[in-house]
Amino acid sequence: MFILLIILIFCSMMIGRYNLSMTEVSKFFLGNADSATKLILNLRFIRIIAVILVGAGLSMAGATFQSVFNNGLASPNILGVSTGASVGAAIAILNNAPIYIIELAAFIMGVVTVVLTLIIDSFLHSKSSIGLILSGIIMSGLMQSVLGSVKYVADPEDQLQSIVYWEMGSFMKVDKQALYSVGPVIVVGIIFLLVTRWRLNTLSLDLATVKTIGINPRLNRNVMIAFATLLTAAAVCLCGVIGWIGLVVPHISRQIVGDDNRYALPMSAIVGAVLLVIADTIARSISVNDIPLSIVTGFIGVPIFIFILIKGRNLGV
Amino acid sequence: MFSLITNNLSFAYKDKNTIDHVNLQIESGQVLVILGPNGIGKSTLINCLSGVFSNYQGSIKIDNSELRNIGSKELSHKLALVSQGVNINTNLSLFDYLLLGRSAFHSIFSQPNKEDEKLVNEIITKIGLEKLKFVSLQNMSGGQKQLANIGRALVQEPEILIMDEPTSALDYKNQVKVLKLVKKLSDQGISIIMSTHDPNQATMVGDFVGLLMSDKTYHQGSIDQILNDEYLSRLYQTPIISTFNKQLQRNVFGIEME
Numbered sequence: 338m339f340i341l342l343i344i345l346i347f348c349s350m351m352i353g354r355y356n357l358s359m360t361e362v363s364k365f366f367l368g369n370a371d372s373a374t375k376l377i378l379n380l381r382f383i384r385i386i387a388v389i390l391v392g393a394g395l396s397m398a399g400a401t402f403q404s405v406f407n408n409g410l411a412s413p414n415i416l417g418v419s420t421g422a423s424v425g426a427a428i429a430i431l432n433n434a435p436i437y438i439i440e441l442a443a444f445i446m447g448v449v450t451v452v453l454t455l456i457i458d459s460f461l462h463s464k465s466s467i468g469l470i471l472s473g474i475i476m477s478g479l480m481q482s483v484l485g486s487v488k489y490v491a492d493p494e495d496q497l498q499s500i501v502y503w504e505m506g507s508f509m510k511v512d513k514q515a516l517y518s519v520g521p522v523i524v525v526g527i528i529f530l531l532v533t534r535w536r537l538n539t540l541s542l543d544l545a546t547v548k549t550i551g552i553n554p555r556l557n558r559n560v561m562i563a564f565a566t567l568l569t570a571a572a573v574c575l576c577g578v579i580g581w582i583g584l585v586v587p588h589i590s591r592q593i594v595g596d597d598n599r600y601a602l603p604m605s606a607i608v609g610a611v612l613l614v615i616a617d618t619i620a621r622s623i624s625v626n627d628i629p630l631s632i633v634t635g636f637i638g639v640p641i642f643i644f645i646l647i648k649g650r651n652l653g654v
Numbered sequence: 655m656f657s658l659i660t661n662n663l664s665f666a667y668k669d670k671n672t673i674d675h676v677n678l679q680i681e682s683g684q685v686l687v688i689l690g691p692n693g694i695g696k697s698t699l700i701n702c703l704s705g706v707f708s709n710y711q712g713s714i715k716i717d718n719s720e721l722r723n724i725g726s727k728e729l730s731h732k733l734a735l736v737s738q739g740v741n742i743n744t745n746l747s748l749f750d751y752l753l754l755g756r757s758a759f760h761s762i763f764s765q766p767n768k769e770d771e772k773l774v775n776e777i778i779t780k781i782g783l784e785k786l787k788f789v790s791l792q793n794m795s796g797g798q799k800q801l802a803n804i805g806r807a808l809v810q811e812p813e814i815l816i817m818d819e820p821t822s823a824l825d826y827k828n829q830v831k832v833l834k835l836v837k838k839l840s841d842q843g844i845s846i847i848m849s850t851h852d853p854n855q856a857t858m859v860g861d862f863v864g865l866l867m868s869d870k871t872y873h874q875g876s877i878d879q880i881l882n883d884e885y886l887s888r889l890y891q892t893p894i895i896s897t898f899n900k901q902l903q904r905n906v907f908g909i910e911m912e
Contacts, residue, residue: 532763535765538750538754543743545737546735546737549705549730550755550758551727551730551757552726553726591745595745596744596747596790
């Protein structure tokens with residue numbers, strides 16, 4: 338899988354509006370490409386790195402949410418985190434805030450949304466996990482309305498454009514500066530979830546059992562949710578909302594390596610990166626303009642998800 | 655010598671006492687069977703004793719220290735809860751599930767080691783599910799899940815197991831399997847508190863019986879003292895004529911006498 342990712346990076350470097358040969362790409366990595374190709378490949382390389390980080394991050398966030406809530410339908414989008422984060426980003430854009438404020442706003446609103454989702458869920462007293470999904474839909478709906486209002490008052494010249502850009506998801510605007518400011522956050526989130534991944538297995542049990550196993554269920558759960566939300570929010574800052582990846586990739590990974598998060602989580606990271614590199618390469622080379630990424634991930638994600646459902650995976654609902 | 659003693663243990667839910675002034679005690683290797691009709695507070699009592707509900711009144715002393723003052727790690731080494739196994743909802747394999755019993759022995763950043771895995775293998779043999787080691791719990795029967803649940807508790811290496819109706823959803827064969835395991839564990843010195851609504855099980859494995867009566871009183875005593883017509887009729891509020899024969903019951907179920 339990891340080798341597949343390396344090959345994909347290579348292929349993706351070659352493909353674009355201006356196709357390059359394998360030798361030119363090899364030259365770039367060896368550091369002796371001519372200046373014109375270097376310019377193009379530099380841009381592509383930064384974009385691909387961003388894509389890999391986001392793909393891995395969103396997938397791990399999804400896998401984390403699914404484990405913590407013991408619910409196969411939990412994902413950054415369904416819990417409302419993505420929409421919440423884009424509301425935060427949109428409000429910050431509305432105030433012409435610098436990039437790190439946009440990041441912070443996205444994170445805070447992501448957390449606020451997920452907390453509200455959990456509060457609504459606790460009021461529903463639902464025995465099955467359908468309550469959580471409903472609460473997520475409710476909060477997503479609310480955040481959509483807020484986002485709509487923000488868009489309504491936004492300056493159609495530039496602000497509205499950036500906000501719509503967040504909503505659909507695209508790596509078109511990702512440059513060195515954006516990657517350097519958001520990338521480290523994603524890396525930290527990924528590393529944290531990777532080193533704590535065994536604990537996720539414990540947290541997928543019922544609260545009473547987790548407590549008597551000797552683990553503080555709320556503290557551990559909240560820490561995990563915080564980091565998964567951080568990853569989602571950081572991804573939203575970089576490229577906006579990308580659908581399906583966080584929901585589908587963990588399921589694919591569990592099909593491959595089983596349900597033990599010690600294996601499923603790293604696998605999710607790689608599968609997520611692979612899928613998103615493919616999706617983004619399609620998005621930037623299929624037409625003259627970049628097409629929004631959520632369109633591509635939707636077309637890829639839906640058939641995969643249907644396939645998984647037909648294969649009868651237990652989604653815990 | 656392990657001991658768990660409660661003194662006037664009460665627990666109120668929405669200002670209503672669900673359990674009231676319970677005084678129970680148990681020592682190493684003993685089996686205490688808690689009997690009571692549905693909805694009388696057996697699960698509440700189990701949850702208090704296992705530290706899930708920490709806002710109880712009165713005291714629960716484990717080896718002379720108050721339960722709510724014992725750190726969660728230390729507590730997990732002293733007692734383990736076996737909740738109703740049919741409710742386990744996980745796709746983990748039996749091996750990975752049992753491994754979770756070692757969680758408290760590691761920091762959040764670490765992974766289980768070889769010794770943990772060795773212990774888990776031993777316990778899997780003990781509960782007799784060697785063939786299902788890599789099978790997902792989702793694909794197991796109720797009885798197997800219950801055994802897995804007991805196994806996960808044993809991996810904590812506790813001194814006492816607290817079991818919430820461990821046989822309630824099982825067929826006869828699996829009930830016997832679980833009860834035999836209970837007996838075996840107590841012979842190895844592990845204390846066991848289990849709740850059930852079947853008085854027969856008390857005679858099969860119990861050293862002591864605790865009755866949670868509908869008037870909220872709690873009576874504990876040996877089987878001969880307490881499992882008689884008068885108490886049982888009061889307990890279930892229906893006339894009961896018992897034909898208990900401790901020896902006969904244990905033979906019928908193939909559970910060996912002490």
